[in-house]
Amino acid sequence: MKSRVLSFVEDLRRGAADQYKYVEKALEEAAKKDPKFNIFITLKGEIPENLALSGKLAGVPVAIKDNIVTKDLRTTCASKILENFVPKYSATVVKIIEKEGAVIIGKTNMDEFAMGALGTTSAFGPTLNPLDVKLSPGGSSSGSAAAVSSGIVDIALGSDTGGSVRLPAAWTGVFGLKPTYGAVSRFGLISYADSMDQIGPIASTASDLAYLYSIISSFDPLDPTSSGNPWGNKIERIAREEPDYDILRSIKLKVPKELVEHPQADDSIVKEFSRALSKLESEGAEISEISEPSLLKVPQVYYIIAFSEASSNLARFDGVRYGSRVIMPEEVDWDTYYMENRALFGWEVKRRIMLGAFILSKGYYEMYYSMALKARGMIKSKVEQMLSGGGIILTPGSPIPPLPIDYDATDLSRLNAVDAPLMLANLTGLPAITIPVGKRGSIPISIQLIGSPWSEDILLSIAKVTEEIFG
Amino acid sequence: MSSDTDVKIGLEIHVQLTSLKTKLFCSCSSDYRDKPPNTNVCPVCLGLPGSLPVVNQKAIEKALRVAIALNMKIAEKISWARKHYFYPDLPKNYQITQYEGKGVTSIAKEGYLEYHVNGNVKTARIRRINLEEDPGKIVYHTGSMLTSKYSLIDYNRSGIALLEIVTEPDFSSPREVLAFLHELRTLLEYLDIADFKLEGSMRVDVNISLAGGSRVEVKNVGSLSDIEAAIIYEVTRQRSLAEKGVKVEMETRHWDQERKVTVGTRTKESEEDYRYFPDPNLPPVYISPNMLEDLSNTMPELPQTVRKKLVQVYGVSEYLSSVLVSEKKLAEYFEEVMKRTNIDGDRAASIIVNDLVGWVGEERMNQINKIVPASELAELLELLKRGTITIKIVKEAIPELVSGKRTRELLASKGWIGKVSGHELAEIVDTVLKENANAVTDALNNPKAIQHLVGKVMEATNKRADPKEAFELISKKLEEFKAKVRLQEDR
Numbered sequence: 017m018k019s020r021v022l023s024f025v026e027d028l029r030r031g032a033a034d035q036y037k038y039v040e041k042a043l044e045e046a047a048k049k050d051p052k053f054n055i056f057i058t059l060k061g062e063i064p065e066n067l068a069l070s071g072k073l074a075g076v077p078v079a080i081k082d083n084i085v086t087k088d089l090r091t092t093c094a095s096k097i098l099e100n101f102v103p104k105y106s107a108t109v110v111k112i113i114e115k116e117g118a119v120i121i122g123k124t125n126m127d128e129f130a131m132g133a134l135g136t137t138s139a140f141g142p143t144l145n146p147l148d149v150k151l152s153p154g155g156s157s158s159g160s161a162a163a164v165s166s167g168i169v170d171i172a173l174g175s176d177t178g179g180s181v182r183l184p185a186a187w188t189g190v191f192g193l194k195p196t197y198g199a200v201s202r203f204g205l206i207s208y209a210d211s212m213d214q215i216g217p218i219a220s221t222a223s224d225l226a227y228l229y230s231i232i233s234s235f236d237p238l239d240p241t242s243s244g245n246p247w248g249n250k251i252e253r254i255a256r257e258e259p260d261y262d263i264l265r266s267i268k269l270k271v272p273k274e275l276v277e278h279p280q281a282d283d284s285i286v287k288e289f290s291r292a293l294s295k296l297e298s299e300g301a302e303i304s305e306i307s308e309p310s311l312l313k314v315p316q317v318y319y320i321i322a323f324s325e326a327s328s329n330l331a332r333f334d335g336v337r338y339g340s341r342v343i344m345p346e347e348v349d350w351d352t353y354y355m356e357n358r359a360l361f362g363w364e365v366k367r368r369i370m371l372g373a374f375i376l377s378k379g380y381y382e383m384y385y386s387m388a389l390k391a392r393g394m395i396k397s398k399v400e401q402m403l404s405g406g407g408i409i410l411t412p413g414s415p416i417p418p419l420p421i422d423y424d425a426t427d428l429s430r431l432n433a434v435d436a437p438l439m440l441a442n443l444t445g446l447p448a449i450t451i452p453v454g455k456r457g458s459i460p461i462s463i464q465l466i467g468s469p470w471s472e473d474i475l476l477s478i479a480k481v482t483e484e485i486f487g
Numbered sequence: 488m489s490s491d492t493d494v495k496i497g498l499e500i501h502v503q504l505t506s507l508k509t510k511l512f513c514s515c516s517s518d519y520r521d522k523p524p525n526t527n528v529c530p531v532c533l534g535l536p537g538s539l540p541v542v543n544q545k546a547i548e549k550a551l552r553v554a555i556a557l558n559m560k561i562a563e564k565i566s567w568a569r570k571h572y573f574y575p576d577l578p579k580n581y582q583i584t585q586y587e588g589k590g591v592t593s594i595a596k597e598g599y600l601e602y603h604v605n606g607n608v609k610t611a612r613i614r615r616i617n618l619e620e621d622p623g624k625i626v627y628h629t630g631s632m633l634t635s636k637y638s639l640i641d642y643n644r645s646g647i648a649l650l651e652i653v654t655e656p657d658f659s660s661p662r663e664v665l666a667f668l669h670e671l672r673t674l675l676e677y678l679d680i681a682d683f684k685l686e687g688s689m690r691v692d693v694n695i696s697l698a699g700g701s702r703v704e705v706k707n708v709g710s711l712s713d714i715e716a717a718i719i720y721e722v723t724r725q726r727s728l729a730e731k732g733v734k735v736e737m738e739t740r741h742w743d744q745e746r747k748v749t750v751g752t753r754t755k756e757s758e759e760d761y762r763y764f765p766d767p768n769l770p771p772v773y774i775s776p777n778m779l780e781d782l783s784n785t786m787p788e789l790p791q792t793v794r795k796k797l798v799q800v801y802g803v804s805e806y807l808s809s810v811l812v813s814e815k816k817l818a819e820y821f822e823e824v825m826k827r828t829n830i831d832g833d834r835a836a837s838i839i840v841n842d843l844v845g846w847v848g849e850e851r852m853n854q855i856n857k858i859v860p861a862s863e864l865a866e867l868l869e870l871l872k873r874g875t876i877t878i879k880i881v882k883e884a885i886p887e888l889v890s891g892k893r894t895r896e897l898l899a900s901k902g903w904i905g906k907v908s909g910h911e912l913a914e915i916v917d918t919v920l921k922e923n924a925n926a927v928t929d930a931l932n933n934p935k936a937i938q939h940l941v942g943k944v945m946e947a948t949n950k951r952a953d954p955k956e957a958f959e960l961i962s963k964k965l966e967e968f969k970a971k972v973r974l975q976e977d978r
C-alpha cells in the first residue's frame with residue numbers, strides 16, 4: 017500500500033493539499049475517539065499556526081508515547097509521580113520529526129513507566145482496544161498503537177523494551193518495528209531498562225512504517241549507545257518504491273517450534289499462523305522449523321536484567337527536583353520524605369523496583385544478575401547461529417488473542433507465551449517487526465520477524481510484500 | 488606528634504579536574520564557582536528524565552596521564568558503575584563511578600609516589616585511581632545543618648569530573664601525610680589536572696587505625712591544615728579509647744570544621760550496600776597500547792625532573808630548587824628569566840624566592856609572569872650581574888616592578904643606573920665623613936654606628952654604591968683617623 021504520509025507530503029509540495037487538513041482531520045478523529053478508547057494522556061486541542069509547507073513530515077500529525085520528553089508539553093510516563101512534569105527539553109526523535117514539519121497532536125497512554133503488557137498499569141486508566149473495547153490493546157505503547165489502529169494518525173512513536181511496540185501493534189492490527197539497538201537515539205526517552213530500550217515506529221501501512229523509520233534512525237552524539245543509520249537513503253526508497261517480491265526468495269525463514277508450541281499458546285491463533293506460513297511459502301519463501309529450548313528461558317533472563325536496570329533508573333524520581341510531592345521536605349527527615357513520595361508509584365512499578373533492588377543487593381548479585389548476563393551472552397550466540405547465512409526468525413506476533421481488558425495482570429501465566437518471542441529481540445539487541453496478516457473476527461493475526469543487526473531494510477521489504485500478499 | 492609505629496593512615500583523595508572545559512558527562516562548564524545557583528546545569532547533570540551521559544574523553548586522557556605519572560598498572564578498558572545511595576544533592580540518586588569487581592575495574596591500580604620528609608625519601612603506594620561525578624552542593628541558610636529549617640541545593644557542581652586517588656595505609660603521622668599531599672598536588676599541577684587555589688578542588692577522606700583497633704574513616708576534609716588537625720584529633724581519640732579498654736569500632740566520622748573535632752555518624756560502613764552494577768548506558772572505553780604510547784611520549788615534565796634540572800643545569804641549591812618546583816608557574820618563570828640573562832642561577836633563584844614571591848603574594852602566583860614579565864626581571868638581574876646596579880637597587884626595584892613599572896624607565900627615572908665605586912666612591916665617602924663629624928665620633932667609639940654612615944653614603948650616591956664597598960671604605964678611613972689620633976697622642 018502506498019504511504020499515506022508520503023502522498024500527503026507530496027501533494028503539499030505540489031500545492032495540491034492544504035497544510036492544515038491532515039492535522040485538522042486527526043484532531044477531529046481524536047476528539048471523537050479519545051473519549052471512547054482513552055488513547056491520550058495529553059491531547060493538544062488546537063492546530064498550531066504557521067504549519068510548515070516543506071519538510072519530510074510537513075503538516076503530518078504524529079502521536080507520541082508519553083515516555084518521550086517533549087519541551088513544554090507535559091510528559092507523565094502514565095505515572096502519578098510525573099503527573100505535572102513539563103520537560104524543559106525535547107527528545108532527539110522529537111526534534112528530528114518537528115524539524116521535518118511534523119505536528120505532535122498528543123502524548124499517548126501507556127503502562128506506567130512502560131512496565132506492563134496490557135496498558136492497564138497506567139495511572140490515567142487503561143486504553144481500550146479500538147477493534148473491540150472489551151479487549152486490551154496490548155502494552156506498553158497502548159495509546160500509540162490505538163491512535164494508529166483507530167485511524168486518528170497514520171504514524172506514531174512508541175518504545176520497546178520487551179515487546180512494547182510490537183505487542184500492541186499485533187493486538188490492534190497495525191505495523192510495529194523494534195529497531196536494532198543503537199539505531200534510534202534514546203536521548204529523551206525516559207529510561208526503563210537502558211540496555212534494551214529502543215524507540216520504534218508504529219504505522220498503518222508498511223510504507224509509512226519504513227518512511228517514519230527512515231527519518232528517525234540517525235546517529236546522535238547525545239546518546240552514548242547510538243550507532244546511527246548504515247543504510248543511507250535505502251529505507252526511504254523502500255517506503256517509496258513498489259514491493260520487491262524477490263526479497264522472499266533471498267531469505268531463509270526459521271520458526272523456533274518452542275515459541276509456537278508454547279503450552280500457553282492459543283490453538284486457533286497458531287492455526288492462523290500456520291495458514292499465513294503456507295501462503296508465504298507459496299509466494300516463494302523458504303521456511304523451516306528449528307528447535308532451541310533455551311529460548312524458553314528468555315523471559316526469566318529478561319526480567320532479571322530489566323528489573324535491575326529499572327530499580328536504578330527510577331531511583332531519581334523522588335519529588336526533589338520535579339514531579340509530584342506527597343509531603344514537603346520541611347516536615348520530615350529525608351528518608352521519610354523520600355519513601356512517602358515514592359509511594360506515588362503504581363503497584364507494578366513498585367514490584368519491579370523492589371525485585372530489581374533485591375537482585376542487585378549483596379549476595380544476590382552473583383546468583384541472579386551475573387548469571388542473567390551470562391545467559392544473555394549464550395542466547396545471543398545461539399541466535400547469531402540461527403541468523404547466519406540470511407536467516408530470519410519467524411514467530412507469531414502474539415501466540416494468544418488480545419486478553420480481556422479486565423484480565424488480572426498479577427496472573428502472569430497467559431503472558432508467558434507472549435513474552436519469549438518478543439523479549440528475544442530486546443535481549444539480543446536485534447531488529448524485529450510485527451506485520452498484520454489478517455483477522456479472525458475482530459481478532460487480528462500477525463507475524464513477527466527478527467533479523468540480524470542492521471537488517472531493517474530486509475525486514476521492511478518483507479513487510480511490504482507481506483502486506484500485499486495478505487492485503 | 489612524631490611517627491608512631493602503631494598508627495596506620497590511608498587516604499582517599501578527591502581532586503576536581505578543574506582544567507577541563509566541561510563536566511564529566513555533559514557540556515556544561517566545569518567552571519561552576521561564583522555562578523548564581525542552578526545556572527550551570529543541563530538535563531544531563533540535573534539527571535532529568537530521559538537524559539543520557541556522554542563521557543568527556545579529555546577526562547579519561549587526564550586520568551591516564553596521572554596513572555602514568557604514578558607508575559600504575561593501567562586497565563585495558565575503562566568501564567563505569569553506578570553507586571546507589573539516596574541523597575538530595577545526587578540528582579539521579581546514583582553516582583556514576585568505577586568499581587573493582589562485577590565486571591568493572593578501576594582506571595589503574597598498584598602505583599606509587601615518592602616524597603620527602605625531613606630529607607628522607609619515602610614511598611607511598613597508590614592502590615587505585617577512578618573517575619567519577621561530583622554531586623551538587625547542599626546549602627544551609629544558617630550555615631549549619633542543625634539550625635536550618637530547610638536546605639537549599641545548588642547543582643552547579645553536579646557532574647564535575649572528580650579523580651579519586653586511593654593510597655595504601657602507608658602513613659604513620661600527619662607530617663608524612665602532608666608531605667605526600669604536597670608532592671601529589673605539585674605533581675597534579677604539573678600534569679595540568681587541577682588548580683588547587685580553587686576552593687573545594689581537593690577533598691580527602693582519611694582512614695585512621697591504631698594497632699588492635701578497627702579502621703575509622705573521617706570523611707570530606709577540605710584543607711591541609713584540617714587534615715592535620717583531624718588526624719591528630721582522631722589518633723588521640725582512638726588512643727584514649729584504647730587506654731580505657733574500649734574497642735574502636737569500624738565507622739565513618741565527619742570532620743566538624745568549626746569545632747575541629749570528628750563526629751560519629753549513625754551509619755556503620757559494613758551495613759551499606761551501594762548495589763553497584765555496570766552502567767548500561769556507558770559502553771566500556773578500550774585503551775589501546777598506541778594511545779598509551781602517545782600519552783607517555785607527550786607527558787609534560789614532572790616535578791622530580793624539573794627539580795633535578797634546576798640543580799644540574801642552573802646550579803640552583805637543592806632547597807631553592809624545591810621551593811621553585813613546588814609552584815609550577817614559579818619554576819616555569821624561573822626558566823623564562825634564565826633564558827634572558829647570564830646571572831648565576833642560584834642568585835636569580837634566591838632573588839625570586841626571597842624577594843619577588845613576597846611582593847607578588849601566594850594568591851597571585853599564577854599570574855607572576857603577567858605581574859612582572861620575565862623579560863623585565865631578567866633585564867634587572869643582567870644589570871646586577873654586569874655590576875651596573877647594586878643588589879640594594881635590585882631589592883628596591885622589585886616592589887616597583889610588581890606595581891607595574893618597567894625596568895629601564897624605573898632605573899632611569901630614579902637615577903639608579905651606573906654604579907658608584909672606587910675613586911669616585913672614596914671622594915663621596917670623604918665628603919660624607921666631613922659633613923657628619925658627630926657620627927664619625929660615634930663610629931670611632933662604637934663600630935656598630937658605622938652602618939649609619941653607610942646609609943648616608945648610600946643616600947649620597949642615590950643607592951648606586953655597593954653597601955659592602957662603602958662599608959669597607961668608611962672603615963678604612965676611620966682606621967686612618969684612629970691612626971692619626973694615636974700619632975697625635977704619642978707625640
